Amino acid sequence: MTEYSFNDAEKSYSNSAPLPPLARRFQQELLDLADVKLNGDRPWDITVHDNRLFARVARDGSIGLGESYMDGWWDSERLDMLFTQILGAQLNQKLIGTARIKLAFSALSHMMFNFQSLARAYQVGEVHYDIGNQLYERMLDPYMIYSCGYWKGAENLAQAQEHKLDLICRKLQLEPGMHLLDIGCGWGGLALYAAKHYGVKVTGITISREQQKLAAQRTRDYDVEIRLEDYRHLTGKFDRIVSVGMFEHVGRKNYRTYFEVVNRLLKKDGLFLLHTIGEEPTFDAADRFISKYIFPNGKVPSRKHINDHSVDLLRLEDWHNFGPDYDTTLMAWAKNFEQSWPELKQDYNDRFYRMWRYYLYSCAGYFRSREGQLWQLVYSHPQGQRVYHSVR
Template sequence: MTSNLRISPISLPDNRARHIIEQLLDGSGITLNGSASHDIQVFHPDLFSRVLRHGTLGLGEAYMDGWWECERIDQLACRLIRHGLGDRAHPASKRLLYRLQSGLINLQSRARAYIVGEAHYDLGNDLFEEMLDPTMCYSCGYWKRADTLHDAQFQKLELACRKLQLTPGMRVLDIGCGWGSFADHAARHHGVEVTGITISREQAELARQRCAGLPVDIRLEDYRELEGSFDRIVSIGMFEHVGHRNYDTYFRTVKQLLTQEGLFLLHTIGSNVSRIRADPWIHRYIFPNGVLPSAMHVARASEGHLLMEDWQNFGPDYDPTLMGWLANLDTHWHKLAHRYNERTRRMFRYYLAICAGAFRSRHLQLWQVVYSRYRQGRYDAPR
């Protein structure tokens, strides 16, 4: 890992905050200023009190500020979660604040729908082009028959197409089309017509360029504004931005847009527990207003709207996907350093690494769920 920072570990002060942190880490295998790749190297004496005050938000911001380093943050995150420090690292005040906000305000309303696009996806297409593979997929790859990131993303796209049973001439809606990955693949390899929607201007611009000459229509639009009728609908990596107060609206909208014999594929990160929460650091710096659904959330929200045909979990595949993005970011950062500062680099490294650790620990899942409005006979999903 390369870094512009020139810092070395300090002698840790023997204070109460440090003692509390060491007690919390006891049994995790993580040592302060240790020699293992997952150990934390401390560069600022106030790190401990900052983490105790602000939990994961303080830990993430301290890393962005250069207060600590770790050779393998992914391994560190995995150990912390397996040690049971995930929820305990979120101060009660932060959890309460998010619950109050999400309870009183629809954080993912139409008026607020474009916030995450402007804050994250519009950072710059050049950054994502260097970080992602040539498909520009910004979601979990499918590694069952893949050895490289590019192969895994191709296999994911093809898996979705096969589950949707695409045939030439079908009208397909892609809710949250990103940079046009699925639209390009489905139109090019399966001969379908695709309408893709995104809430990111940067994504829409690049998606239109990538899909030029194909029967693909890319729109800057919220899913609640859509009209029309589609034979197939797909949503890959977008449901995490819908929010629990809008789940019913989301599934009702999909039902209204789907033909009677249609199929819908939902691809989403999932939480093991049915609690409305968000990691404070991710919420502030990566995906504002995002919230992960549980299996119960998905099942309850879709009940009465659509018929569930298949549910597949390949959450462990997100670990190598994220590590592939991290490797790309490190390898190609020299092409981006003139536009983005060191704090942005550390923010992205931290985000990718802690998420890899979360999936490795099985704290998070990745689900593909296939629905129909009505289907006579059996549905067999490919694997």
């Protein structure tokens, strides 16, 4: 059974305590900006089960909202629609008091400290990716791709992910005999697809022990090697390099190092494809709920961060944004998760169920509101002479 706990100090609040009227009034005024009602009857409205909610959100902001949902203090029929409303109105930028101080402290911490140092590199694997392959096998597509699908012309999740895999291979101009490095290879879906359909040799690395074991098993019939290794330890030269959904774990303090590693490993006539979630403005603070419960130490990069740290190391050839496709992908994952819960609940508790729903649906709202982007960038080596033609 997977257990998740919160600060025991919360237990000191009494459910029968008087309502905090100022906190409730301010929060309703904020929600009015997003057209969200407390105890309203629309799918995206919030139904309050525990009046401690208002003090907790006033004190802790987004993490208080998420933890109180995990504890059953409130519900919403359509969490995805609720977060589309909230994020579309940019309520996360209108916090005051203690919640704003904690957000500012989070931003300062990410500016000062390296949350993705070598000593911390394997934490996200242990907390998120190693919680049980059965969860991901039921939630994802047959290739077990845990990143945004490409839904142009696709009718279901499996097609969307195959379209994305083929799009990546075509953008990289893969040819038989090439050696492809996959930084953050997950459960080996891209490695399997590229080796099977394009005849390339693949070296994949991951910081998750469970991913490494399953990926090695799934790719054993092809010229694929899956290593448990941090990208900073890599050596050698590669014809092509790809990184899908891993850059979000690199962190501001390591962006330069990351691009230096790619520059060092990429052959002069090679290509590198970076697939990452991104934000248009630069926010130094990470979402505190996601950081604590879903992706420890992670941080979504901004457009400026990517450009500033790569500009003299790699030549940018193409920048493709299909962020709205992540909304569709997340909703498909959520549907699979909900349908599989009767089998999964033997291994996970009800609090995990509410946490995972909150994660998937809030992220769907993040992309639907266009606060979040999904970028694929193609780079060539700055000393190369190739002429690149963009692929869609």
